Amino acid sequence: MIRLACDYQEGCLPAILERLQETNLVSAPGYGDDEFSERARTLIREACKAPDARVYFLEGGTQTNSIAIHAMLAGYEGVLAAETGHIAVHEAGAVEARGHKVITLPQKDGKITAGSIEKWMEAFLRDPSKDHVVQPGMVYISQPTEFGTLYSLSELEAISASCRRHGLPLFIDGARMAYGLASEANDASLADIARLADVFYIGGTKCGALIGEALVVTNPRLMKHFFTLQKQQGAVLAKGRLLGINFEVLMSGGNYLKAGRHGVRLAQKIRAALIEKGYELFVDSRTNQIFAWLDDEDLKRIGEKAAISIWERRDDGKTLCRFCTSWATREEDVDQVLSLL
Amino acid sequence: MIRLACDYQEGCLPAILERLQETNLVSAPGYGDDEFSERARTLIREACKAPDARVYFLEGGTQTNSIAIHAMLAGYEGVLAAETGHIAVHEAGAVEARGHKVITLPQKDGKITAGSIEKWMEAFLRDPSKDHVVQPGMVYISQPTEFGTLYSLSELEAISASCRRHGLPLFIDGARMAYGLASEANDASLADIARLADVFYIGGTKCGALIGEALVVTNPRLMKHFFTLQKQQGAVLAKGRLLGINFEVLMSGGNYLKAGRHGVRLAQKIRAALIEKGYELFVDSRTNQIFAWLDDEDLKRIGEKAAISIWERRDDGKTLCRFCTSWATREEDVDQVLSLL
Amino acid sequence: MIRLACDYQEGCLPAILERLQETNLVSAPGYGDDEFSERARTLIREACKAPDARVYFLEGGTQTNSIAIHAMLAGYEGVLAAETGHIAVHEAGAVEARGHKVITLPQKDGKITAGSIEKWMEAFLRDPSKDHVVQPGMVYISQPTEFGTLYSLSELEAISASCRRHGLPLFIDGARMAYGLASEANDASLADIARLADVFYIGGTKCGALIGEALVVTNPRLMKHFFTLQKQQGAVLAKGRLLGINFEVLMSGGNYLKAGRHGVRLAQKIRAALIEKGYELFVDSRTNQIFAWLDDEDLKRIGEKAAISIWERRDDGKTLCRFCTSWATREEDVDQVLSLL
Amino acid sequence: MIRLACDYQEGCLPAILERLQETNLVSAPGYGDDEFSERARTLIREACKAPDARVYFLEGGTQTNSIAIHAMLAGYEGVLAAETGHIAVHEAGAVEARGHKVITLPQKDGKITAGSIEKWMEAFLRDPSKDHVVQPGMVYISQPTEFGTLYSLSELEAISASCRRHGLPLFIDGARMAYGLASEANDASLADIARLADVFYIGGTKCGALIGEALVVTNPRLMKHFFTLQKQQGAVLAKGRLLGINFEVLMSGGNYLKAGRHGVRLAQKIRAALIEKGYELFVDSRTNQIFAWLDDEDLKRIGEKAAISIWERRDDGKTLCRFCTSWATREEDVDQVLSLL
Incomplete structure (x- = not known):
């Protein structure tokens, strides 16, 4: 998973x-x-x-x-x-x-x-x-x-x-x-x-x-x-x-910033993909958390491979979800999730 | 130290x-x-x-x-x-x-x-x-x-x-x-x-x-x-x-008990030495903390090599001290301290 | 006052x-x-x-x-x-x-x-x-x-x-x-x-x-x-x-209800007068507190004779006020205030 | 009582x-x-x-x-x-x-x-x-x-x-x-x-x-x-x-002090009587509370007429009691209690 x-x-x-x-x-x-x-x-x-x-x-x-x-x-x-x-x-x-x-x-x-x-x-x-x-x-x-x-x-x-x-x-x-x-x-x-x-x-x-x-x-x-x-x-x-x-x-050797940069780069890759594919973003985040509205089919397809956070469900059936990356997120995992969108 | x-x-x-x-x-x-x-x-x-x-x-x-x-x-x-x-x-x-x-x-x-x-x-x-x-x-x-x-x-x-x-x-x-x-x-x-x-x-x-x-x-x-x-x-x-x-x-492989036994063995070695050398113990502890009354000379001599805990000073000038061991205490350190008594 | x-x-x-x-x-x-x-x-x-x-x-x-x-x-x-x-x-x-x-x-x-x-x-x-x-x-x-x-x-x-x-x-x-x-x-x-x-x-x-x-x-x-x-x-x-x-x-002799009835009767007299004179009520209260929107002239005229509670001011310049009666309110006082509306 | x-x-x-x-x-x-x-x-x-x-x-x-x-x-x-x-x-x-x-x-x-x-x-x-x-x-x-x-x-x-x-x-x-x-x-x-x-x-x-x-x-x-x-x-x-x-x-007309004086006077009357009759006082109080050790017979005799405070019982069977007076204590009540000692 x-x-x-x-x-x-x-x-x-x-x-x-x-x-x-x-x-x-x-x-x-x-x-x-x-x-x-x-x-x-x-x-x-x-x-x-x-x-x-x-x-x-x-x-x-x-x-x-x-x-x-x-x-x-x-x-x-x-x-x-x-x-x-x-x-x-x-x-x-x-x-x-x-x-x-x-x-x-x-x-x-x-x-x-x-x-x-x-x-x-x-x-x-x-x-x-x-x-x-x-x-x-x-x-x-x-x-x-x-x-x-x-x-x-x-x-x-x-x-x-x-x-x-x-x-x-x-x-x-x-x-x-x-x-x-x-x-x-x-x-x-x-x-x-x-x-x-x-x-x-x-x-x-x-x-x-x-x-x-x-x-x-x-x-x-x-x-x-x-x-x-x-x-x-x-x-x-x-x-x-x-x-x-x-x-x-x-706080040594730039480790803190490096950890941050890794997470942000991968989150922004997700953001770019979501925008490109026409998903509605909740806010325009430039850090490591990306909030987007997904429909049930997306949720199901992604849910089989990946755990993302569920925020809330809207009357039109869309669900607010969070993709969250970190210093430890693997790029191949991100790519695999993006391929499911 | x-x-x-x-x-x-x-x-x-x-x-x-x-x-x-x-x-x-x-x-x-x-x-x-x-x-x-x-x-x-x-x-x-x-x-x-x-x-x-x-x-x-x-x-x-x-x-x-x-x-x-x-x-x-x-x-x-x-x-x-x-x-x-x-x-x-x-x-x-x-x-x-x-x-x-x-x-x-x-x-x-x-x-x-x-x-x-x-x-x-x-x-x-x-x-x-x-x-x-x-x-x-x-x-x-x-x-x-x-x-x-x-x-x-x-x-x-x-x-x-x-x-x-x-x-x-x-x-x-x-x-x-x-x-x-x-x-x-x-x-x-x-x-x-x-x-x-x-x-x-x-x-x-x-x-x-x-x-x-x-x-x-x-x-x-x-x-x-x-x-x-x-x-x-x-x-x-x-x-x-x-x-x-x-x-x-x-909790695996007896690690918890092993850690305990090491600390207790060394503390009891200290207790035995203190008794043998005529020090007054505060209570008779059979675990990893040994409380004894030391005089100022002992304190000074030990203090140059080792950190022990100071509890309180009595009217007769003796000080209640604690020797505390753990899973990590080294036997040669204990021996060195005991040689100072 | x-x-x-x-x-x-x-x-x-x-x-x-x-x-x-x-x-x-x-x-x-x-x-x-x-x-x-x-x-x-x-x-x-x-x-x-x-x-x-x-x-x-x-x-x-x-x-x-x-x-x-x-x-x-x-x-x-x-x-x-x-x-x-x-x-x-x-x-x-x-x-x-x-x-x-x-x-x-x-x-x-x-x-x-x-x-x-x-x-x-x-x-x-x-x-x-x-x-x-x-x-x-x-x-x-x-x-x-x-x-x-x-x-x-x-x-x-x-x-x-x-x-x-x-x-x-x-x-x-x-x-x-x-x-x-x-x-x-x-x-x-x-x-x-x-x-x-x-x-x-x-x-x-x-x-x-x-x-x-x-x-x-x-x-x-x-x-x-x-x-x-x-x-x-x-x-x-x-x-x-x-x-x-x-x-x-x-709780004896109906005192509690009597106290309540006196306050409510006078508050409802105020409510009726406010409605009759075309004031906008905030809610339709049938107890002893009457909330109404007053303009500055009303406020000033009433304020010279009576203390009422000021709640909040609206963008159109009206102020939400509370008229509050009790078991002790005197009917002549209520009448005098109503005469100022 | x-x-x-x-x-x-x-x-x-x-x-x-x-x-x-x-x-x-x-x-x-x-x-x-x-x-x-x-x-x-x-x-x-x-x-x-x-x-x-x-x-x-x-x-x-x-x-x-x-x-x-x-x-x-x-x-x-x-x-x-x-x-x-x-x-x-x-x-x-x-x-x-x-x-x-x-x-x-x-x-x-x-x-x-x-x-x-x-x-x-x-x-x-x-x-x-x-x-x-x-x-x-x-x-x-x-x-x-x-x-x-x-x-x-x-x-x-x-x-x-x-x-x-x-x-x-x-x-x-x-x-x-x-x-x-x-x-x-x-x-x-x-x-x-x-x-x-x-x-x-x-x-x-x-x-x-x-x-x-x-x-x-x-x-x-x-x-x-x-x-x-x-x-x-x-x-x-x-x-x-x-x-x-x-x-x-x-705080007007000396009322506070007057209230205090009345209570103290009667308490001190109790104290004097207790001392005179050989009772053991707990502390020497000069205000409105008098603590004394009473035996069971005293307690019983007094208890039939008056409520006093029971503090604690001592091994010799005596009980520590408090006599407490106030601005409202009646002298005849005090006298009646003292007559029971």
Whole structure:
């Protein structure tokens, strides 16, 4: 069975396994105080051009989102997010479980705008009973979004400016950051992200790591005592070296971008084929996820050979599907699936 | 530097890395639906002689304890635990962060007794204002304990009987289970644990795994929809295969017991030497942690060559220290440290 | 200044103050174990024709909603509610603060339907990743709704049947229950509510009490140890007699219905006048809240004499306003405001 | 039955009922924006000589403690309190339910000392793994304590100085403040309390009010957006006037002190009689609670006429009992009980 359903179906970049092997019996302190984690933090600060950033390693996306958001909010605050944002729909209520409301904003192609933040804030500030409702405490966006679309640098700059005007820290979920950075359509670098966000994370799990996400805090006033909160929330590994080694390898030798480029190239090959053959795309994604409407015959034909993701069914009988590639996708598998269209 | 400070300072059993290598490019579903996890669950059910047990993989001890306890308790309930229990002292308030009080019982050598549970329950049931206080919802013990001591089978049977008499589910923290099972002083098998506890976990991180703990639920009425709670609490890995592979290897070919035996043998060598040389032991541990009172000169002499754990300082100037071995400890390192005593 | 902005702007039915006076020095046990609370509970059971119902007194609407919902849900569950439901918009994130997501359903005139529950459940049950999202745990509706509209008996029966089909307990927020029961448009009695809901509350604060809401639990399997949870959540009064006396008086001699009828009669007088004078109503409310679109001149003219509630401004310059009456509204005040239209 | 079991068994000072009566039909805004609450806040600021203090009204002690503590702590912080503190034993886990650990300190007669805070902090600061445990976030004490004892002004000054040295805000639970202020043994005024604490509350419920506690925030950097948090936690009354009127009356004309003096005088009469007749007191309380060890015969004889509180039974067969008086206790009742000793 060919798997194009998601981007976490294989192990990891071989270089990570090699590094695990060669360091296996090195004795090192626990909880992230090891030399590998330290090196990984340095590499990340350099890649972000943020020499003073604090870097923490966590295990997965839902965990990173919910704990970072919890650390950024007071009890009376909620987080503004696109109604399609991962935290609003696919995290089993992780933000709410930690006490906070996800306040949803309208979206287009998975993206919100500075304008939508301004409009919401204007209505909030005018509301005579605003003390009776959840206070806005921060803004959450994903880059790339859950639909594979990208915020342009100017869009990010506008959102960041709007956030700062209202005193709302900006958090960027970068679960698939590698596929954003590697996209030809992208004009926002890791250093731009670091400059415009207050807190963000560089995704590992979906971008070639065996495990791990790297949380980067560039705003020095935020997230005090984060290690203790991370421990309390169950997100500190005794063998922190595992996370450190993953990011030491990812952030070395261009590995992160390479992993991203491979996934994006194959996804764009799928996109081009779909367009050429007249399929209706859901959004115009230039990263590693391609959403298209397929009819039942297509679904059946593809389904015999390949696993893709089913999103939802429309009244006209078409089904929204996702083709998702990764650093590990094989070109011959893509070609075989395309031959079925 | 020789490290005898804790049991999570090296990577993992080489067989785990080999298995990661050979399966790396196998494509498999995410979130624990992969073949490796499935096999690991089967091996665990067999080892526990509990064919109907549900098995979940999590990433670390604090995470496993706090989420399992949260899943087992209603909002108005707390957990009874030894005042020295890991959840009471070393988890950054993880149980409280999920809304529950840790109700502490007196302990001896890190252990509580059926008698102390009975005594507490008797006082509780007699209290005219018992509806105004946290309701007892479950009992937590560690096997081996935080001090390396072991509950005997008869002690476990008495505790389990007391729990069942009062309708209190019993949870056993087995972070260092391998070192308990491998101890010559132990008479409680994994099947006994499975029979006497309602929920427990088999520790991986400290017992040779790269990462992971295996939570075993033998009481079918408990922990409904646990996967969703696990996800919400940030404890589900997209690449669940990583956890599955760790336990597939640990539970095969006697690897788990072998890892435990190595650690216990070296720790007992330390214990014997300490006794022979007249050091005062804190408790009589027959597993992989040895606690002894050292004076400043010993500390200094050892400290130049080896890292051990410092616990607390006594008025007479002696310091309580822990020597901790693992599956990876080298005998020549132990010998070198012993030569310094 | 005439106040028609809300229904909690005066003290309480004079009979309540008289009863407080005559019982003031009677010595009674605390925490609701007093004779007044006991009598109030009996009167409520009789009024609901629910001899086995458990009755608890709480202090206000947000408190009652959030604690009852917390008691009804497991950690992995959320509550289905109209997107305009009070818990979704006006309670400062009280449900989320206790760990649960409010899952919003589309509404019309403040009401959801059995059909919308069925449609949501159907999509949920079909979702291949349904274990990754918040599980539906209960349904919340308000009677009357936040817009003053009423569910008919047949609508309530359909919703209740849908809930029972899916194992979802039904909770009814009756903050303004008196104005619903007193409406000529109403055909659902308190006994119907008690029969169709699993848990509901009879509002006191907005219906003539000085303080208090009466939570009625008719499903015996729900809300175990509720007193302890209520205490923990800060909602038990040491002087529980205060709440008991309020409901003892409200539920005696037809006081509750009388309070409701007075408010409804005056609100309907406003409604009739607005219709007669050609104002556009927002919904057709037959209870004590009347929503209408006013232009700036109306607003200014009325604003000089009376306080009404401002809801929102429309692009055509009209403003949605609420006229709200209560048991205490004076007819001459209503007449004076109507003369300004 | 004579009730000397607690101090919330009657209604309230008659002047409060009179004021409720005379203001009953005055129309006023909700949620504490009424004129009565405003006047009460002014009177409290004057009594505390704290013109800039913020004042909030809440409904009961457990509610006030748990919400204030929640507002004062970050997620990773806990509260230091005496092991006998009300929040540690009698509030059904209210602090833990909001996510925070109660860190207990040893006590004597219900009191902690500056020394015990210093000793705890010293051990904490020296702990090499202090980032792995709950961070100290504030200190909680009660004045008078749960045993009726009082902190002297110099003890309070030392505790406050210790708190400030370590950056720990000091919260004082004043549920029975009137009985402390009215004690001949007291030398700490309300202004002293306001100066030495960062946040405290003036108890109403147990000191003559029908309902209510007044939370006073003197540290301007603490408890931002407290109204929203209070609402979210279910502790805002729509008819906030009820709380305002209670405190308007309590804080006028010396009513608060008068209520306290009456209770203290009668309790001290009991104390003197117990001492004279050779009973063993548990602590030497100079306020309105007297704890003494009684034998079974005493208990039986008294129990036929009066309800007192039973605390615990000792091995020698004596039972610890509490005699508790209030603003409403009748001298003839006290005399009758004393005649039974």
